[in-house]
Each structure stands twice: as structure tokens, then as C-alpha cells.
Amino acid sequence: MHVVMLNLCVHKNLMAFDTPSVFHYQPTPIKAKVIATFEDGVKCDEITNKGEVILNQTTFYAEMGGQCADTGKMLNEFTELEVMHVCKAPHQQHLHIVKVMKGQVKIGDEFTLMVDTHKRSLIQNNHTATHLLQKALKNILGDHVSQAGSYVDDERLRFDFTHPQKMTEQQMRQVEDQVNQQIFNGLNVDIQIMNKDEAMQSGAMALFDEKYGDEVRVVSVGDYSKELCGGCHVSNSAQIGLFKIESEESVGSGVRRIEAVTAQKAYVALKKNEETLQTVSDILKIKNKNEMIEKVNHFVDEMNEIKKQRDQYLDKLNSIEAKEKFKNIEDIHGVQFLFVKENKDIATSKQKTFELRDQLDHGIVIMISENSQKISYFVGLTPSMVQSGYKAGDIIKTINTVIGGRGGGKPDFAQGGCASAELIDTAIEQIKALF
């Protein structure tokens, strides 16, 4: 949908124009006479490029009540106009925003009005479906549901309503089923003009953000739904064909939004789901779709089992690795001294330092790890070493000084980093001499 930005209604020429124009809901071609021509809201004698036209009568719906405008053409022997948008003028006449494709247009010209009826019928599908949706939501979720805004065009419908939490999958399915059931039931749509009190007594649901005069339009879909509405509707619910919810989301505190599609678009959406299912069964090499759920459950079980086994193997591997490393523990005057070189990421090396240290009784772990051209080192001391007055931070300082690195930390753990570890063995010898 293209939106034509309008800033016309402010000009005094347009403000002053109050000759009435009649709107007919039925979009069959009619002849109409031009009663006013404007360019950007300023009166003009003729339009040769772009401008705005008011007719004595029209079949073009002007955007309002959440329903988009009609588009189409206006034709006569000499002139062809494209109607790009229609909005309401200050005195409620339908103001046609036109582009001149051929000829020109002036007051008194007569045109045949050709509303894009395919687009109109798609809009009608979506508008009547919105009424069905509102009723279904009230039925399924409760009477607290009330409309907080809506928009329909030829592509989709959008409906905002009050409801405190996200709808469940089951509620969505129930709403979708109920709307489709009303479509399959082939309910006649009845439109009556009545006075406001009569309408209220008849139980019609008033729509949000619409101003009602003394006379109101009541749109009933069978006995299922009854609403005050000025929009365009199908004559029988079966014309909607199919209804499919596309999304349900929050658009503010206590307000939810449903977007849905109808007719061919709903069919396409369902086909797309089917294709996704087909792709998944191709990937998983499932020939019989009826076995799909069973097979996928089986795959998930199998994967969980494999993960469990992998974790067990990793645990075993870690304990083997740790035992291997412990073979390298040196006893320096009663201090267990463990120096480890690894090529793992920083987080893993740090974790390993803690794990190895925690398995010592009274000692020190120095871990050096090279990872993506960066060298990191970690020092861990057992609590008893800290009690004896040793500090991991001091040991890091010794390493820093020898190999030209930076770092520090707490008494029981410290870490540092440098660009080259060439002199690490010298540093280790100096540290050993501390005990």
C-alpha cells in the first residue's frame, strides 16, 4: 500500500468548499460531474498534472475508520485520470487525489468512475473478517476484549484489542477456527441504517474512534456479529474464502495486535507452511509425513542420548588430562609446583587453573595459554599458600618483569598477558627459587 502524504485540509480554499457530494458504496461504474478542482488545496481552473478533484457523486471510498481508500481510474473521451488516493475534505466530501495520464480536467467535466474492484473486494474480505475476528476474540477470550484500533487494506488486516497477556497457541487456534467456521457457514451480511438509540438497543458493537451522527450504519454478519461501521463489506461471509492469523504481539501495556490475511493470501500462507514441512522432512529423510512427529521425537531423544554420552566422555577425558598433568607436579621444599602450557581460550584456561589448584593440598598452579596470537597466563595458589604469606599478584609481577607482560589480581588468583612467551622458562626458574 502506498501512502500519499496529504497536507491539504489546511488551505482556506478547501476549507471553504461546502457543496455536498454523494458517496455510493456499490463500486459499479457511474458517471459523475466535477464540482471542484484544486492543486495542493488551492482552487485552480484546470489540472494538467496532479491535483485534487471533488465530484457531485462518487464510488471511491475515502480512507477512514481504519479502512484504506479505493484507487482506480476516471475516464472520458478526452481524459484519463489515475485516482491515487481518496481522503475526506473538511466538509466530508470525498477528495480524489489524481494524476493526469491524458488530457486535462476542469469543473463541469463528466467522467466514468472505474474503482479498482479487485482491490475493493480484497479490502471487503479483510474488513468483514475483522468484524468476525472481533466477535471470535470476545467469545474465546472474554468480554473484556474491546477494540483499540484497526486497519484494513487489500493486503491484510490488523486488529488491536485489550487483553492482559499473550494469547496461547490453543486460543489462537480456537479464534482462527471460529472465524473460518463463520466463513464456511456462508452468512449473509446485512447493512441497515438506523438511528443511534435503535442501534444500541439492537446490541451492535460500537467501533473505536468513529464519530456517529444521529443515523448510524449497522453491519450484521448473520446472527454472529453486529457492529456500527461505515466501511465496505462482502455480501456473504463465504466470499472471504479463508482466514489465517499471521502474528499476535504486544503493542503496549494490556494491548495486543493480531495481523491476519484472507482469501488467496491465506491459502498462500498455508501452502508456505506445507512447503516448510516438506523441506524439513526432506532434510530428515522422512518419506511418510504421518510419521513425522514420531520421527522428530525419536531424533530429539537420540540427540539427547548422544549429548549425554559426549558429556560423559568429556568428563573422562578431563580427568585423564588432569592425571597426566599431575605427573608434572614438582615438590619444591614442600610446595606442590605445577606448570601447565595449553592452547585454549581464556575462559577455559582460567577455569582449568581453578580446577587444578583446587586439587592441590599446598601449592601453586601456573598456566600459560596461547590463543589467536595472544598469550595469557594465570596463577592460582591454595589457601594454605596464601596463609603462608604468598600472593598470586606478586608471582604475576615476577612473570611480567621477565617476559614484558601486564596483569595482576588477588592473593589466591591472578592473571596477565603478553605478546611473546619466549622467556617464560626463565620466569618459572625465578619463581621456583621463591620457595
Ligand SMILES: [Zn+2]
Ligand atoms: Zn468495520
